[in-house]
Amino acid sequence: MNIDYSSIKERFSFDCLLNVSAKEFTSYRIGGQIELLAYPETEDEFKSFIRYCHSEKLPINILGRATNVLISDKGVCGIVVSTDKLKKIEMSNKAFSVGAGVLWDDFVLLTVNEGLSGLEKTSGIPGSVGGAVFMNAGAFGQEVFDRIEGLKVMDLSGKVSFLKKEDIKYFYRKVEGLENLIILSAVFLLEESDKKELLKIRKDILSQREEKQPLDYPSAGSVFKRPKDDYASRLIDSCGLKGLRIGGAEVSIKHAGFIINKGNATAEDVFELMNKIKAEVKKKTQITLELEQILMGEWEK
Ligand SMILES: Cc1cc2nc3c(=O)[nH]c(=O)nc-3n(C[C@H](O)[C@H](O)[C@H](O)COP(=O)(O)OP(=O)(O)OC[C@H]3O[C@@H](n4cnc5c(N)ncnc54)[C@H](O)[C@@H]3O)c2cc1C
Numbered sequence: 001m002n003i004d005y006s007s008i009k010e011r012f013s014f015d016c017l018l019n020v021s022a023k024e025f026t027s028y029r030i031g032g033q034i035e036l037l038a039y040p041e042t043e044d045e046f047k048s049f050i051r052y053c054h055s056e057k058l059p060i061n062i063l064g065r066a067t068n069v070l071i072s073d074k075g076v077c078g079i080v081v082s083t084d085k086l087k088k089i090e091m092s093n094k095a096f097s098v099g100a101g102v103l104w105d106d107f108v109l110l111t112v113n114e115g116l117s118g119l120e121k122t123s124g125i126p127g128s129v130g131g132a133v134f135m136n137a138g139a140f141g142q143e144v145f146d147r148i149e150g151l152k153v154m155d156l157s158g159k160v161s162f163l164k165k166e167d168i169k170y171f172y173r174k175v176e177g178l179e180n181l182i183i184l185s186a187v188f189l190l191e192e193s194d195k196k197e198l199l200k201i202r203k204d205i206l207s208q209r210e211e212k213q214p215l216d217y218p219s220a221g222s223v224f225k226r227p228k229d230d231y232a233s234r235l236i237d238s239c240g241l242k243g244l245r246i247g248g249a250e251v252s253i254k255h256a257g258f259i260i261n262k263g264n265a266t267a268e269d270v271f272e273l274m275n276k277i278k279a280e281v282k283k284k285t286q287i288t289l290e291l292e293q294i295l296m297g298e299w300e301k
Helices: 005-011 043-055 104-113 129-137 195-212 230-239 268-287
Strands: 015-021 033-039 060-062 069-071 076-082 090-093 095-099 148-155 162-166 181-189 249-251 259-261 295-296
Touching: 005 015, 005 033, 043 076, 043 148, 043 181, 069 195, 069 268, 090 104, 104 195, 129 181, 129 268, 230 268, 249 268, 259 268
Parallel strands: 033 076, 060 076, 069 295
Antiparallel strands: 015 033, 090 095, 095 181, 148 162, 148 181, 249 259
């Protein structure tokens, strides 16, 4: 498909960046070129951009902060649209409407500072509110959907609607039915609590993250989902895979659930290492690990 990206860029007043390397903005610091990376700043700008792409039959991909994705070395075909600029937060008593581009941890800090509980244990999860909702991100026994009331979404023709929580099927790190929707904002409901206690929990969780996770190296967090009644990191460690390396990608010695980029890792290095871990764990424990991270772009089967 021959797309004239320069003319798309000229059509819109918000930032549309041409030929951006995924190394510049993904938490893995890996990946090929994005031909056009668009940053609409308001819901109206989103609507006109998405409607234009729809009418021109241009393929689009959605990204938040790219902290849970591995983008192929070949890049991503078509347009990537980021929700980064949707930063509006409205608060009414214990309810919040939060734009998809707000950083998840900024929102959590806000709730904690208001003395509202329900999300404090998710402190320190990187990425955006939209990404956290899409993934049903979570940690230490709390997850995003515990506190969701509903989502404002746009479909790929630009139509906006509101989904109530009871109409959404969500699971551990998976939400059904959001694949072809853009989450614009989410409504959360929290509970009154003791601010001092919440700040203490947050501090404790942030230091546990610092202590246990390889935060000095680029990564995209846990590579695999937690298997039933176990931990992927425990299984990987028990198979002796800590420190295993392919090219510049390494199974973290600090936390076996993470693959880290030790310098010049390619997406192919990470992908091969993912497959190697899966195969070794299956061979030694008969357990099939399921990928948590999202592969974007073109991949070999
Ligand atoms: C050091 C580290 C620690 C981490 N710890 C945790 C943890 O404790 N728990 C946890 O759950 N995760 C963790 N993660 C993974 C990641 O941070 C979360 O999954 C996060 O919620 C992803 O948000 P994002 O904005 O970066 O999403 P992205 O990586 O940008 O996108 C992830 C997926 O969501 C989709 N998406 C993003 N925004 C939207 C939107 N507005 N509308 C529709 N689709 C959208 C994308 O298309 C993609 O499929 C960690 C990552 C790192 C690097």
